[in-house]
Amino acid sequence: MNTVAAQKRLVEIIRDLCFAPSLDIVMTLVAVAARELTHADGATFVLKEDDQCFYAHENAIAPLWKGQRFPLHSCICGWVINHKQAAIIEDIYSDARIPVEAYTPTFVKSLTVVPIDESDPLGVIGVYWADRHQPLEDELDLLKSLAETTATVLRRICGPDASHKAGFEELDEKTLSRMEQLERTNAKLRAEVLQRHTQEAELIRLSLTDGLTGLYNRRGFYLMANPKLRQARRQRQSATVAFIDVDYLKQVNDHFGHEAGDWLILGTAEALHRTCTEGDVLARLGGDEFVVFLSSEADAATLTDHLRTNADAFVAENQLPYPLSFSVGLAVGTWDEAHLSLRDLVNRADVAMYAQKQRRRPVNIAALKAAQHWSQSQVSL
DSSP states (O other): OOHHHHHHHHHHHHHHHHHOOSHHHHHHHHHHHHHHHHTOSEEEEEEEETTEEEEEEEEESSOOOTTOEEEGGGSHHHHHHHHTSOEEESOGGGOTTSOHHHHTTSSOSEEEEEESSSSSOSEEEEEEESSOOOOOHHHHHHHHHHHHHHHHHHHHHHOTTSOHHHHHHTSOHHHHHHHHHHHHHHHHHHHHHHHHHHHHHHHHHHHHBOTTTOSBOHHHHHHHHHHHHHHHHHTTOOEEEEEEEETTHHHHHHHHOHHHHHHHHHHHHHHHHHHSOTTOEEEEEETTEEEEEESSOOOHHHHHHHHHHHHHHHHHHHTOSSOOOEEEEEEEEOTTOTTOOHHHHHHHHHHHHHHHHHHSOOOOHHHHHHHHHHHHHHHHO
8 A cells, every 4th residue: 555545545544433433443443444554464452441451452363462451561552551652663572571471372573552642542552563574654654643533532432521422412413324324334344354354364274284184384383383482592491392203104105095194194193182282382294294392391202102102092092904103303402502493493303303213113014904904804704
């Protein structure tokens, strides 16, 4: 959107805000507009409630903090309210004002927050990006203009001088009709926005997950595990990555069919779910390769034993006629090895996995199937 088009759009938004009959509609319009004007991936509408920030509304590609309250002194929105000035943060993980524990589970990498009325903030409008982003001066000006208009509208709707009901009584019939029409239009807008963002969220989920297992895919793994690696280093904790390779997948595909191979993949995912904890990041990189970012320390022998136990249980539960086994490699990065990237740890774990696979005694899947055929033929006789 170029500058002229953005200014024209802002005028349209301001016009609609001036006729908005309720706080809910104001918040819906502002959140949609804030994203649109700044090309952001998310927006929040935060109200000041005594000494707390109330995240009253949001419009984002993934959930943020809607419905939650935080003390003014503990969040960046509170900082903006207390200091009566905007906050522009390109890298949230390098800014001391950011409570990283609240942001780690989210997509947010960069943010801009502006007060709703700089002289006496009623709240803030926040916009967020999934990639590092420095807003343009024009974008910031548009966001501030939106916030100024929002302040005026909020004081009209929620101000102490006149109730919302009294305001309606003073409206003429033509204006009331216009507002009722706008109410219906905005209700439809909210439904359309909800549907669109639900679809966007589903597309994002599909782009981050493996279609067969439901685990994260390669892109999802790096997106979710990188913040955990940074958090571990900030807390001076080591980080552990496990690389898991399914044994005999090609042979099972060749001799039992690709559906049988899919059972091996599903069994591996299930064994990982049963073995790993809630804070771990599980992913299928593709083919027979899986990777896990472990939230707690582990050793290869213990992890392999637990996986083997859970894999054997899966084989027994589903009466699979072929084995489910893995080769596992672990890589540990200490908190002071800042030069090691997540990709480096994955590569180290891959090398360790391959070394273990080389030491394994191979199983002849063709001979196993032939023996099963012979056994079945003897039973039929």
